[in-house]
Amino acid sequence: MKTSRRRLLQAAAALPALPLLKARAAVEAVEPTPPYKIAALPIELRVPDLMARMTLDEKIAQLWALWDAKAEIMVDGGMDFSPEKAARAYPNGFGQITRPSDKRGVKPLDKTSRQGAETIAFVNAIQRWATGQTRLGIPVLFHEEALHGYMAPGATSFPVPIALAGSFDTALVRDVNRVIAREMRAHGSQLALSPVVDVARDPRWGRIEETFGECPHVCAEMGVAAVSGLTGDAGTLQPENVFATLKHMTGHGQPQSGTNIGPAMIGERELRESFFPPFREVVRRTKIAAVMPSYNEIDGLPSHANRWLIHDVLRGEWKFPGAVVSDYNAVEELQKLHHVVPDYAGAAQRALHAGVDCELPDGTAYRELPRLARAGLVSVADIDAACARMLTLKFRAGLFENPYASATEAARITNNDEARALALKAAQRSICLLKNEGSLLPLKVGAHARIAVIGPSSDIARLGGYSSDPGHKISLMEALQARLQGQAQLSFSQGVFITQSEDRSADEVLLADPAKNRALIQEAVALARQSDLVLLTLGDTEQTSREGYAVKHLGDRTSLDLVGEQNELFDALHALGKPMVVLAINGRPPSYVNVAAKCRALLECWYPGQEGGTAMVDALFGDINPGAKLVVTVARDVAQVPVFYNAKPPRRPDRYALFPFGFGLSYTRFELSAPRLSSARVPNAKPELTVEVDVRNVGERAGDEVVQLYVHQRQASVARPLKQLRGFARISLAPGEQQTVRLALDARAFALWNAQMQEVVEPGLYELMTGNNSLRGLQTAVLEIVGA
C-alpha cells in the first residue's frame, strides 16, 4: 500500500499536465486523504486541488483579514478565541489574522498587547478551529509588524533601519532579521510586514527612520539581506523563518511637501532608476513572498489601483510570483481619500483588478466581493488568482502540516543571550562618528573624575516608533553606571524635556513647557560647571518624528532643527567651555547647524535598540571604534529639501549639505588607493569587471572602513546622475594592516533607461570613483564600455 501510494504521488508530481480530477480520483481510490493535505505533493498541485473543492465564498474569505473584526471571533468580554462565534460569523472561514499580539477587538478598547504565551494560545486556538472545524481545514495566516524586531512584548529590539543600513554590513542585517524571524515565528505568525525599501528623499517625512535611506543601491542590498534573513533561501518556509513583505511600492519616500502619503509626482524613468531598483533586486534575488503597494498616488494613480505598477511591472516584467497585500485601509482609501471610485465596492473592484490579492487589516472593501462576483462585476478568474496566491503562502509555510506554536520554545529563544549579543553588536556597528575635533574621543576611563550626563535621552532607552517593550533595555546613564562603577563620579541632569509624555500611541504631541525647560537648563549648567566632562544627548523622541498615519496622528515636520529648547541647552553648556560630547538620538538626522558647528565631538547614535546604551558607552570609551556611515544626506536647512547625493546635473546640493551621504569618521585613519580595474575596456553585452581598492589603517587603533564605489557615465542619451553608488564593503583593519577590497560590477551598475524606455548599457566612458564618502576625496578610474 505504501509503495503504491508513493508511486501514485510520483506520477502525480511528474505529470503536472495530468488532469487534476483524475489525479485526485487516483489518489482517493487508495487513500482518503485529499491531495492538498499530502505534504509530499508539490504545492503547484496542492493549491489547485484545494481550490477545486472550494466554493466561491470560501475563496473570497481567503482574501480577508480580521483586525477590528477580531471582536467577532473572541468571547464576549474577553480576549480568548471563540470557535462558536467564529463559526457563526465566518461560515466560509477567513484568510488571515492581523497582529495576533494586539488586543484589537477587545472591548472596552485595550491598547496593551498580549504577552507571548497569550498570543500563542490565541493563535493555536484559531488554528485548531480552522484546521479541525472548518469544512476544508484551511489554516489561517497571521501577520505582524517586525521592522527592527518582532513588535510584541519581550521580543528583541534592534536599531531602527536607518541606523542598521548605516552599518553597511549586509551580513549583520541578515543576522538581525534571522533573529526577528525566529522570535516572530515562535509566536505563531508567518508574515512579517517588513522590510521598508522606500528610497527616502525628504527628512520632513516622519517615516524616514523606517527606511534604509536615500540610495537605491543601499536600499536594495539591505532589502535583500533583510528578506534573506527573514525568509531564508529555501522555497518552502523553514520553521524558524517568516515571509517578508516589501514595502511600499512606491514613491512613498518622496511625498509632496513632506507630508505622509502625499502625492509622488515622479516620471517613469525616475521611477525605474531610483524607486524600483530595491523592489526589483529583492524580487530577483530572494524568495520574497509579498509586496505591499504604497498609500500614495503616483501622477494621479493611487498605487492600490495602479495596474501598470502591480500587474505590468511587478508581475509582468519582474515575474514576481507572490502575493500583493494591501497597506492598512489603503483599499478603502481609494474611495475615502483619493476619490477614484464612488464606494467600497468600486474600491474592491479596482484593487482586485490592479492585482491586490488581500486586503489588510480588516478586509472592509473586499467583503463586497461575494456580491460583486455574483453580479459579474469582478472577474472570478481574478478571485481565483488572488486566492491561489494566498493559499500558496500557507502551503509554503507548512501550515497544513503544523500551524501551531509552542510557548516553551518561544520563551526559550526570545530575547535570549544570543539575541541580546546580536542587538549589542548591531548597535555598535550602527553608531556613526560625525565630528571629533582634537580627538576628544575616545575618552579614557579615569581621565575625567566628574562626568555630567545631561539631556532628554540620557536616562531613557529610545527604541523608535515601530517598537514594543522588549523587557530588557538599557539607557546611556544605566550603561555608564555599569561601565564606570567607582572610576568616575556620574551625575545626571535632564537638561530639557522634549515632549510632555512618552506615550507613543498618543495622537496629540505636546512639547514640554519652555519655562520649566529653562529652569532645567539652569540645573544642568550648575551640574556641568562642577564637572570635568559633559555627555549630552539631543535629538527627537518617538513622538516628534513618526508615521503621521492620520490627520489626528501627525508626524511630519516643517522645521528640521532640534525641537524645543535643545539648542538653548546646548549653547548654555557650550558656553562653559568644558569638554563635551554630543550624542544624537533620533530616527532622522536633525539639521542642527548650530550644534554641528560648535561641538567638538558628535556621535549619531540613532534609535539604537535595546542594547543601545551599552553600545554608546563602548563607542565613547573606545571599546569599539565607530565605523558606520550616513545613508542620507543631512540638509543644512529645510529649504534645501529635497537633497540627495545622486542628483542630476546641474544640481550639486550635497556640496552645501551639513553632512554628505556615505560620511562617517573613525578613531583611526585610513588610506585608500586609487581604484584598479580588472579591465579598462569591457563589452556592453557583458560589462563585467572587478574594482580593487587597497585600504590601509595608518592610525593607531583597530577600526572599520566602508569603501564606496560610485559610477558616473560621462555622456549618455539621457541626463544621468552625477554619481550613483554601485558597490560597498565594510572591512576591519588592525593598525598598520592593509587589505584589498574587491567590488564586482555587472550590467546593473551601468544600465540606463533610454529615450525609448528600454534598459540598455550604452557604449562610452564611465568614471568609477572610490572613497569613504560620496563627496570628498573620491579617486577615479575611467572605464570604457564598447559596443558590439
Next chain:
Amino acid sequence: MQPHTRSGLTQARPIGDKTLKPKSRGAGRSRLAFAALLAATLANAHADRISYWADESQVAQAQARLGLPRPLALAASWDRELVQQSYSLLGAELARAHKQAALTPELDVLRDLRRGDASAGFGEDPFLTGELGVAAVQGLQTPAKGKPQIWSVVGHVAGPQLPPAGSDLGPIPVSPRELREVFLAPFERVAKQAQPGGLLMSDNEIDGIPSHGNAALIGRIRQEGQFKGAVVGSTEGLQALIETYHVAASPEEAVRLARRTGFDAMAFGPISMLTDKTGKPGGPPAQAPANPSERAAREAVVLLKNDGALPLSKSRPMPVLRVADASPAALSRLKPPAGRYVLVLSGRLPLPSEALTALVEQACAVLAGFELGTHGEKALDEALHGRVNPGGKLPLSLARNEGQLPMFYNVKPSAWRGYLFDTTEPLFPFGWGLSYTRFEIGAPVPASASIRIGEAARVSVSVRNSGARAGDEVVQLYLHHKTASTTEPVKQLVGFARVSKLQPGESRQLEFSVSAEQLSLWNEQMQRVQEAGEIELMAGSNSVELQAVTLKVQEQ
C-alpha cells in the same frame, strides 16, 4: 569629476562644412541652413545677439520703461483686458525698436517659489496663466497693417527655467499626467486661442530628457495644442545638452539632436527662420496705444489683511511699516513698531519665511503690491488712504515658511495630511484679496441640474456690493470632480471675472461657461476623456471661501 563650466564651448573645435553636409536621402536647403545656423550659433554663444529678437531682459526693460508692472503683478489684477492693453503697448514699443519677435509672455506655472523667477510669470494656476497668456499674446500681436505688429514667442516648454548654477535646485520633477494637466495646459490654451508666432523650449530636463532634445514633447504640443507656429530653441538650451546634461559631446552632436527634435528657429538666430514659418510681422502701429500702467498698478494692489485700520484717516493715525525687501536677511535688521501698525509690502515677492509670517501676523493690516512699476508707490498710497479701493487678488499661494514648500492650492486630495507643530494652511491662499467694501457672492446657479458628456456646464453667479463704498471684486469659479478614474485636484480654477466699480447696493449677474475640455481629464490610459459622474462648481471671492453646487454629468 566632470567639469561643469561654461568653458566647453570655447574649447569646441570649429565645425567644418563636411560635418554639415546633408545625408544622401536629401534634406532640403532649409535643413542645411538650420544646421549651419545652429552650429554658428553654438560657436558664437557669447557674441552679440541679433537685433530682431527681444530677449527676456529687453522685454523687462521695455516694460519698465513704459512704467508697467511685472507680469506677476499684472496677474494680481485678474484683468484680461488690462493685460491685453499692457502687452499691446509693449508690443508697439518693441516693434518701434525694430524687433520682430519678443520672448514673452512666460507661461511657466510656478508651483515652487524656489524654482525660477516668480515675477516673470502669471502665478501658480494653469487656467489663470493660460487666460492671461491669451490676453498677453493677443495684445502683443495686435494687428498693424493686417498683420501682428510683432510675434510673440511664449516660453518655456515645459516648466520653469533652471535656477542659477550653484543653487541647490535642479531638474524639474514632473510626471507625465501632471505635465499635461498643469504645465502644458497654459501653452495649449494660448496656442489654440491666440496663435503665438513661436514657442520657446525650456533649458531644463524632464525625467532625464532635456527639452531641447525632447521630440516627443514638441510633437505633443503640435498635436494636442494644435500649434502651428515656430518651435524656437535657445543657445543656452543647446549648450546645456553638451555641458550640463551630457547627452551630446560636441556642437555637431547637439546640432544633430536639435535637428531630430524638430526646431524651426533659434532665438537670436536669423529672424527669417521664424518668419519663414509665420510670415513677417506688421511692424509698429501708426499710433501708439494708450498707456495703462497707472491703472495697472492700482488694480494690482492686494489688501491682504485688515482689522479695520485701513483705509487710514486723519482721525485714526497709525504707524505704517513699509517693507520693500522682505528677505529674511533684511527682516532680521528690521525693528517693527511696538504697537499696532500697518504693513505695506512692495519690491520683489519674497520667499516665505517665519520672519515675514510673524511680521504679517502682528500687523493689523497688510497691503501688498510686488513690482508694480512706475506708479507703484502712488497706487499703494492711494489704497492706503482709501482714495482707491483695492481689488487685486493673489495669483499664487503664500506659504508660511520654507518647510511647507511646495505650496499650491490645486493639490490632489492626498496632499497636506498635516504637520506636527505647524499648519498646512498658507499664510494667504491663492485668489486672496480683501476690499474696503463688502461683496456678497451667491452660490452658483446652474443652467440645468445635469449635463451630458460633451456639453459645457453653465452657471450664473450673482455678486452684490453690500458695503458702503464702490469697489472691484474678482469672482472666481472652481471645479471639483467628486469621483474620477484618476485623482483630481481638490479644486481647480475654471473661470473668473473682475467686476469693476460696483456701486454700493449694486448687483451683477455673471455667466460662466465651463467647456467640455475643461471638464475632461487624462485617464489611466492617458486619454483625454470626460467622465460621467458628479462635479462641484464652487464660486467665491478666493480659493477658500466658496459656495458649491453639484451637477450631474451623464453619458451621452
